[in-house]
Amino acid sequence: MQPVVLTRDQHGISRRQISENALKVLYRLNKGGYEAYLVGGGVRDLLLGRQPKDFDVATNATPEQVKGLFSNCRLVGRRFRLAHVLFGRDVIEVATFRGHHHSVNTSKHVSSRSKEGMLLRDNVYGTIEEDAERRDFTVNALYYNIADFTVLGFAGGLQDLEARRLELIGDPQTRYREDPVRMLRAVRFSAKLGLSISPRTEAPIKELAPLLADIPPARLFEETLKLLLAGQGVETYRQLQHYNLFAPLFPEAAEVMGRGNNRYGRFIELALANTDERIAQDLRVTPAFLYAALLWGPVETRTQEFVNEGGLGYHDAFMLAADEVIGHQVKSVAIPRRFSTVVRDIWQLQDRLTKRAGKRPFRLLEHPKFRAGYDFLLLRAELDPRLRELAEWWTEFQQANPVERQPLSRNARQGQDGENERGERKPRKRPRRRPRRRKES
Ligand code: ATP
Ligand code: MG
Numbered sequence: 001m002q003p004v005v006l007t008r009d010q011h012g013i014s015r016r017q018i019s020e021n022a023l024k025v026l027y028r029l030n031k032g033g034y035e036a037y038l039v040g041g042g043v044r045d046l047l048l049g050r051q052p053k054d055f056d057v058a059t060n061a062t063p064e065q066v067k068g069l070f071s072n073c074r075l076v077g078r079r080f081r082l083a084h085v086l087f088g089r090d091v092i093e094v095a096t097f098r099g100h101h102h103s104v105n106t107s108k109h110v111s112s113r114s115k116e117g118m119l120l121r122d123n124v125y126g127t128i129e130e131d132a133e134r135r136d137f138t139v140n141a142l143y144y145n146i147a148d149f150t151v152l153g154f155a156g157g158l159q160d161l162e163a164r165r166l167e168l169i170g171d172p173q174t175r176y177r178e179d180p181v182r183m184l185r186a187v188r189f190s191a192k193l194g195l196s197i198s199p200r201t202e203a204p205i206k207e208l209a210p211l212l213a214d215i216p217p218a219r220l221f222e223e224t225l226k227l228l229l230a231g232q233g234v235e236t237y238r239q240l241q242h243y244n245l246f247a248p249l250f251p252e253a254a255e256v257m258g259r260g261n262n263r264y265g266r267f268i269e270l271a272l273a274n275t276d277e278r279i280a281q282d283l284r285v286t287p288a289f290l291y292a293a294l295l296w297g298p299v300e301t302r303t304q305e306f307v308n309e310g311g312l313g314y315h316d317a318f319m320l321a322a323d324e325v326i327g328h329q330v331k332s333v334a335i336p337r338r339f340s341t342v343v344r345d346i347w348q349l350q351d352r353l354t355k356r357a358g359k360r361p362f363r364l365l366e367h368p369k370f371r372a373g374y375d376f377l378l379l380r381a382e383l384d385p386r387l388r389e390l391a392e393w394w395t396e397f398q399q400a401n402p403v404e405r406q407p408l409s410r411n412a413r414q415g416q417d418g419e420n421e422r423g424e425r426k427p428r429k430r431p432r433r434r435p436r437r438r439k440e441s
Helices: 020-031 041-047 063-069 128-134 157-162 172-178 181-193 205-214 217-228 233-242 251-257 259-280 287-294 296-308 314-329 337-352 360-365 370-383 385-399 402-416
Strands: 004-006 036-039 056-059 073-076 082-087 090-096 111-113 119-122 142-145 151-153
Touching: 004 157, 020 036, 020 056, 020 063, 020 082, 020 090, 036 041, 041 142, 041 157, 063 073, 063 082, 063 090, 142 157, 151 157, 172 181, 172 205, 181 205, 181 217, 181 233, 217 233, 233 259, 251 259, 251 296, 251 314, 259 287, 259 296, 259 370, 287 296, 287 337, 287 370, 296 314, 314 337, 337 360, 337 370, 360 385, 360 402, 370 385, 385 402
Parallel strands: 056 090
Antiparallel strands: 004 151, 036 056, 036 142, 073 082, 082 090, 111 119, 142 151
8 A cells, every 4th residue: 555646746736725724724733743634535626626525634633632633623423433623614524544443453332344244333543554445436545745745646546536537445345335325426426527437346336236225314315415416417317327326215216217108217317407507507406306306206106096096185195195205215315304395395386386276376476485396397397298388377477577467367267167287177166265354553
């Protein structure tokens, strides 16, 4: 594990490209007598000429020693103990060099493995060489030394970066078993950075993909966001499918996918293309919209089944289906409640958007998630010609000024003749009258 060393004039990284907070941490550690390096993605991205998402620091100081140097420091993580140095909302992650598990007598409080070879705890400290060996990909085993501004590349990382090659360090089988999330990281880096996964690194993935079922759903939620909400969603999704990695993340979606000409697969790609475009334009994206799209197939399918086989009305069938689909999904990939409520809103709006008569469309415009529901309808209409007229109607309705809106909703009432867009006939209810509140004067 001898590193290739690039001196200051042999690489293009300058301190101006590194965040002020990361530099503060590096300098303070160094002044405190410790080794301090910028490590991993930060160095990799700078060498590729890209702006890193965050800066991670590696040091030979233990987490407790790091805490001793910074008052704004918090120790986190059990599986992998780390120091977080906090600067307002900016967090610099400081990791102590990891060592080999067999090299010291380890208690299970320090390091442990599951029967499948998964690392449950990784808190054995070591040297920079050992630390490099414990990293996932060679292009991530890169260190920028704040003491002399050299870049150290271990395990052929610098050559691989040059060749745009993604190569796992060590034996791929073992490394994926230690941490199956590395399979997702392989796909993510490949799609995001345009690196090709080397044959030996990609070989075991299809077979080991089911190991993802053992990863805590909360961790997979974070990973899924990084995979699908980072601007390369379509490409990433295709790779996930290619390597059998999609099914363990979204089992029900994968299951209904094959039905109806892979209609739902195309719908997911469309949603991701839309998301990628928004990210490219610096527009806001919400995980809820994406989850609504990913799980639309199962929800629509289950709703239909409950109507046809369970004899339920549409509304009840839908509510049951939504509960069931979200309930199953969170066993694989978590969906925090602040998002799952919005997912439900978006789905529920799909039915409400079919009701254009009377005051309803006016009230719907006030719905806090109207815009997301409408965007979702537009997306569905791209694949389903039967929805186009409805989608266009809503576009026009929103663009119209309040005076123009009245006749639009009146026409909708006449045209509709008691039938909603799903073709179901319903006896028209009398509009409920609300007692008007009298204004006190
Ligand atoms: P990005 O921040 O752009 O997503 P990154 O490579 O910095 O990419 P992080 O998750 O920030 O990824 O991790 C920082 C570094 O920690 C990685 O570059 C890698 O060296 C190491 N690392 C992260 N996760 C793992 C893992 N599961 N197994 C081994 N090493 C890992
Ligand atoms: Mg990083």
